[in-house]
Amino acid sequence: MHPRCTAPRLAARSLRGLTPRFGAHLHRNAPARPLNPSQARCMSMANTYTETLAGNPEPLAENILNLSWGLLEILHNCGLSWAVALPASAVVIRACIIMPLFQIPSRKAQQTTASLLPLTRAFHIVKKHSAHMAHYSKGPRVAQAVTIRSVAKYNHQIRKRWGSQRWKQMLPFCGLPVFISMAEVIRRMVGTRSGLWGLVFGSGSYAAPKASEQVSDAVTTDGVTDALESVAEWKGTTSLPSSVPETLSNWLEPSMAAEGMLWFPNLMLPDPCMILPFAVSGLTMASIYAGSKAPHKGHEKPSFFIFKRVLMTLALAIGPMTLNLPSGILLYWCASTSCAWLSHIYLDRFYPVRMPPTPCKRSIPYYPKKDIEKMRQQR
Structure with a gap:
């Protein structure tokens, strides 16, 4: 924004009819005035952000600390002593920042993950059987490795679909x-x-x-x-x-x-x-x-x-x-x-985390060798 023109007895209306070059010339040659305190603070903040964008990390850290200091000063200027303002700042931060932004989304992700456990457990059992049937000749270790990779991929996909990724549980x-x-x-x-x-x-x-x-x-x-x-x-x-x-x-x-x-x-x-x-x-x-x-x-x-x-x-x-x-x-x-x-x-x-019922501990009997022989006979 250009500084206000201080030419004597020159109204703003008289500048409308002037050419753009002449108007800019008047603004550029206007006598400079000292900045008032508010303008000086704005200029200092502009310089601070300019230094931050230039790659200096110290102003950014100081600005973050200034936000915390401003919260304490606001509470203290409301008439609270420091012995009351310090605990009050902890309550305000917990109620306005940490709870709605970090803790509640994390707890909702935990609830969704608990609701998806029956699907992941059922997929694990089915994939375990199919992997043993497909890789029976290569040994149990190969079948187990295939099962682990398939279950991990399925868990990642279903968590992403329902918005319960693991990183959300680490938000606190x-x-x-x-x-x-x-x-x-x-x-x-x-x-x-x-x-x-x-x-x-x-x-x-x-x-x-x-x-x-x-x-x-x-x-x-x-x-x-x-x-x-x-x-x-x-x-x-x-x-x-x-x-x-x-x-x-x-x-x-x-x-x-x-x-x-x-x-x-x-x-x-x-x-x-x-x-x-x-x-x-x-x-x-x-x-x-x-x-x-x-x-x-x-x-x-x-x-x-x-x-x-x-x-x-x-x-x-x-x-x-x-x-x-x-x-x-x-x-x-x-x-x-x-x-x-x-x-x-x-x-x-x-926001309680209600765990679903666990599956039966008795494993479903299956015989991969006999199943493979039956499949060969059917062919």
């Missing part, structure tokens, strides 16, 4: 990047230097561009910047201390130091009572248990049982490994895990 894992982006934004807002991995294991680097150079003079022995200690001293001020790096000062929220609740009034510091880490561990175990129930009790496969035990063990280890995490991250983690647990209960109540 797409919610993990959403959780990581929210945790990263909260980490920057509380002034923590390292990410989740660095806070847990004590070694990590800030993910912002050139952050290792900017935070080298602000590192403490606990792997957290001086902002955590400085905020406790300057709760009532609005200025940031000089020890806070520039990359952190753009994201840091000093109000988090005074908008906690209950036994953790400061969301920038770890939980003094160590209740939140073990609450996260317990809620994660409950969510895994609720989301990994077998449709038929007592008929779990050994591999599924082992995988479930491994997940439960990892969930149990979350408590001791997250003792140094700030209370703000743990509070959001608790709310997100609680929403996941409740969503599993909701899906089991309104």
Whole structure:
């Protein structure tokens, strides 16, 4: 869009009768004016998207984080304290993004797959008999391989026809990047230097561009910047201390130091009572248990049982490994895990997976050698 012409006493109507070249000349030679803040933001966003299209991945990641930060700011500007805004953001994300886009389509695909089991089982039996009759002379291994390939192809075709592909059942894992982006934004807002991995294991680097150079003079022995200690001293001020790096000062929220609740009034510091880490561990175990129930009790496969035990063990280890995490991250983690647990209960109540009756365990007797001899005699 061309800037508005600022020639003195030149109305817009007088430009209609001018030739296109002369009108463009007036617009091009109009004196430039400084951009207002909204126009400056638009220009900066345009430059950001231009850099993104040019192949620079950092602006794209920052824009994704800006969406998460915007959600938190909207909830906080509605009058909610940070101790309420963080759990509320987890509820909003679970209700508006993860449930309708990932969990419900995945559960519907599981229901369709369960309804198609009688067809796949019947095809497997028929194909097994026909393969043994056709490849009896080549041995049972050849017949079994032919049966497996035919059944796999049939399953793929029937799943695609009814819209229950395997990738749809893996959609709930797409919610993990959403959780990581929210945790990263909260980490920057509380002034923590390292990410989740660095806070847990004590070694990590800030993910912002050139952050290792900017935070080298602000590192403490606990792997957290001086902002955590400085905020406790300057709760009532609005200025940031000089020890806070520039990359952190753009994201840091000093109000988090005074908008906690209950036994953790400061969301920038770890939980003094160590209740939140073990609450996260317990809620994660409950969510895994609720989301990994077998449709038929007592008929779990050994591999599924082992995988479930491994997940439960990892969930149990979350408590001791997250003792140094700030209370703000743990509070959001608790709310997100609680929403996941409740969503599993909701899906089991309104979208249950009903398994069809299993076929008879007694196999149908067939004699491929005699059948082949009968076919030869009929010819």
